Structures are given as C-alpha cells and as structure tokens.
Amino acid sequence: MLHMADAVFLALAVMTIGSAIAALEVRSLIYGSIALMGTLGGIAGFFLLLDSPFVAMFQIAVYIGSIAVLILFTVMLVRRQLIFIKIEDPRRRYAGIGLMLVMMLALGAVILASGIKSIQTDEPPVDFREIGEDFLIYYWPALVLMALILASSVIGALTLARREDITNEQHNA
C-alpha cells in the first residue's frame, strides 16, 4: 500500500522531470515555455511537501507569475519561423545525452555512498516567522543589497532593450 504523501511525491516527480524534458524537446517554443511552467510549479509542490509554504508561494509568485510570463512575451516577439525550428547539432546531441547520464550516475553514486540515505526527521517544521526574523535581524544588509540589485537589473534591462532609432525619429519630427 502506497503512502498518501508518497503518491503525491511520485506524481510531482513525474510532472517535474517530464515537463523539464518537454520544455527542452518540444518543437514549439511556446509549448516549451508552458512546459517550463509545469517544471516550476512542480518545484513549488515539492516546497509544499517540505513544509515550506512561504517559499512555495514565493516560487509561484516569482517564477510562474513573472518569469514564465516574461519568457512567453519574449518568445512572441521572435519571428514565427524561429519559434518552430529546432536548432541543435545532431552530433552534440549524443554527447549531451552521454554527459547527462554520466552526471546522473556519478552524482547518484556519490549521494548513495554518503550518509544522507538514512536521514529522516520527526521534528516539527520551521515556522515562517523565523524566516522573517532571519531576513530582518541577521540578513538585513543582504536584503537591502538584493533590492538594489533588482532595481539596477530592471534599469539595466530597460536600457539594453531600448531602441534609440525610434527616439531619434521623434526628435527629428
């Protein structure tokens, strides 16, 4: 008899890994970015299973709410033929699959040989109020720095994507 949480875990694992493969292999970039949303949502589900609802909600808000939508909009800006063609070297494809399998086997062997196989916990989960204390008491300089980094990255992205020819035309007219 499968335990309830185990069934949820298996479903989440299949959804996460399956849609990760689909995001890379589906022909259309639009369906690919929707599949990427599935991966990110699956990770949010894992966070819920790990009793971290705050991180799960943050993941849904930031990744599915903003990053996935931003990627969808960028894909729609690209020319139509480019969305539907696959650009890759067939020779590098086999090398890449080999690299993937080697990574999985090597890291899996290291993890299985280490002591974390037996780690189980019966302790209650961390309260999310402790995260707030962490942020505002111990890591407040990092929090301020994070706000500055986010603001400067938004300004940088806008500056990069700005079209100077349009402003010049308006100026001349």
Added chain:
Amino acid sequence: MSNTMLDFVIVSIALLAIGIYGMSVKRNAIRMLFAVEMIVNAANLNLVAFARFLPNSQGQTFALFSIAIAAAEVGVGLALIIVAYRMYKNVDIAEFRSLKG
C-alpha cells in the same frame, strides 16, 4: 514526514542533469535560458530539502534570496536576447559572431 531526504536529492540531481544536457546541446538562446532556470531550481530544491531535514530556517532564507537573484538574471538575460535578436535577426547562438576572433 514520510519521504526521506534522498528522494528530494535524487529529483534535484535529475533536474540538474537535464539542465546540463540542455545547456550543452541546444543552440537556441531561449532554450538555454530554460536550462539555466532548471539548474537554479534544482539548487533551490536542495537548499529547502536540507533546511527541512536539519531543521534550520536559514536554508529557506537563502532559497528566497536565490529566487530573487534568478528573477533579476532572467530579466537581464531576456533583454540581451532581444538585443541580439534585433542585431542578427536570429536566436541561434552560433550566429552571434561579432566578438569571434
């Protein structure tokens, strides 16, 4: 808590390996960004899993920082892709050649 930590770490390893496959094989800049997102998410899953089983609140704090940094990185990355697309009319990274010696 019925799952052991090993389960979460194995999912994280699988996601990391798929991300590395995508980074090494794909030449479409947008798909490479997908692969980067997968690798970042695998790292976040590891952070939160270790934080749950220690248990310790700091892993979740770092995962939140990491998510915010990833958001900034995607914004700048997409802006760079749009600029490159405007210059070369393509998203194939093998075509972005003006810095090639």
